[in-house]
Amino acid sequence: MDIIALQQKLTEFANEREWNEFHTPKNLAMALAGEAGELLAEFQWLSAEQSCALTTQQLTAVKYEMADVLLYLLRLADKLGVxxxxxxxxxxxxxxxxxxxxxxxxxxxxxxxxxx
Incomplete structure (x- = not known):
C-alpha cells in the first residue's frame, strides 16, 4: 500500500471540492468514529460463525465501510503530520x-x- 499516494489522492479530492475548511482533526476523528460504527453495524446480530462466512453482498458492504475507515484515518494522519x-x-x-x-x-x- 502506498500511503503517501493515497493521502495525496485524498488531498486532491478534498481540494477539488473545497472541503479543507471542514477537514479539521476534530471533524475527521468524528467522521472516522462514525464510519467505524457503520462497519460495526454490518456485523450487528451476526454470530461469530456468520461473521466469518459473509455473503457476497455483506462482504461488499464491509469492504466499503473498511475503506471509509481507512480513508478518514489517512486524511487525519495527513492533517496532523503523522x-x-x-x-x-x-x-x-x-x-x-x-x-x-x-x-x-x-x-x-x-x-x-x-x-x-
Whole structure:
C-alpha cells in the first residue's frame, strides 16, 4: 500500500471540492468514529460463525465501510503530520513488549491481566 499516494489522492479530492475548511482533526476523528460504527453495524446480530462466512453482498458492504475507515484515518494522519506506517511499526513493537509470547500465547487477556 502506498500511503503517501493515497493521502495525496485524498488531498486532491478534498481540494477539488473545497472541503479543507471542514477537514479539521476534530471533524475527521468524528467522521472516522462514525464510519467505524457503520462497519460495526454490518456485523450487528451476526454470530461469530456468520461473521466469518459473509455473503457476497455483506462482504461488499464491509469492504466499503473498511475503506471509509481507512480513508478518514489517512486524511487525519495527513492533517496532523503523522507517519502512519512508522506509528504502526512502533505500536507493534510496544505491543510485543506488553504481550510477550510466553504470557499472551493462546489467550485474549489484556496485558495488565497477564501473570508472569
Amino acid at each position: 507517519d502512519l506506517e512508522q506509528a504502526a511499526y512502533e505500536k507493534i513493537a510496544l505491543n510485543a513488549e506488553k504481550y510477550t509470547i510466553a504470557l499472551a500465547k493462546g489467550n485474549a487477556l489484556k496485558y495488565n491481566q497477564l501473570e508472569e
